[in-house]
Amino acid sequence: MAKAYDVMAATCPSRVVLHRIGARWTVFVITALSDGPMRFSALKAHIEGITPKVLTETLRALHYDGLVDRLDLGGQPPHVEYQLTDLGRSLLVPLAAVRAWAEDHVPDVEDAHRRFDDGDLAPTRADGAPR
Numbered sequence: 001m002a003k004a005y006d007v008m009a010a011t012c013p014s015r016v017v018l019h020r021i022g023a024r025w026t027v028f029v030i031t032a033l034s035d036g037p038m039r040f041s042a043l044k045a046h047i048e049g050i051t052p053k054v055l056t057e058t059l060r061a062l063h064y065d066g067l068v069d070r071l072d073l074g075g076q077p078p079h080v081e082y083q084l085t086d087l088g089r090s091l092l093v094p095l096a097a098v099r100a101w102a103e104d105h106v107p108d109v110e111d112a113h114r115r116f117d118d119g120d121l122a123p124t125r126a127d128g129a130p131r
Contacts, residue, residue: 020062020065025054025058026058027098029043029055030062030067030091037081039079040059043059066088068084069082
C-alpha cells in the first residue's frame, strides 16, 4: 500500500514537492523544455526576464528533484543540454491546465485589480453579504 501524504500537514514531504512546482520559475522552465532538450543560453533567451543565476538555481533544483536531466555532451567549450525526465514530463498536463487558466482569466483578474483599486470591492461577510 502506498504511503498517504497530506500537503496540509506541516511536516509532510509533499509540501517540498508542491513548493518546487509552485516556485516562481519552475513552470517556465518545465514549459520551455516541453518540446525537447535545450542549452542554457537557449533557455535563458526563451524565458524572458530570468537571470542566469536564477536559471542555474532552478535547473539545479529541478535536476535534484528528478524533473530535469543535465546532459554533458563534452566538447570545448562544454556542450550541456537540459531535458525533462519522465517525471518532469508528467507535470506537463497539469501545468498546461494552470497556464491555460491563467491566460484565459487575465481580463478577470485585471478587472478585479481595477475594481479593488477603485474601491469597488467591498469586504463581504461569510454569508456573502457586504459588510
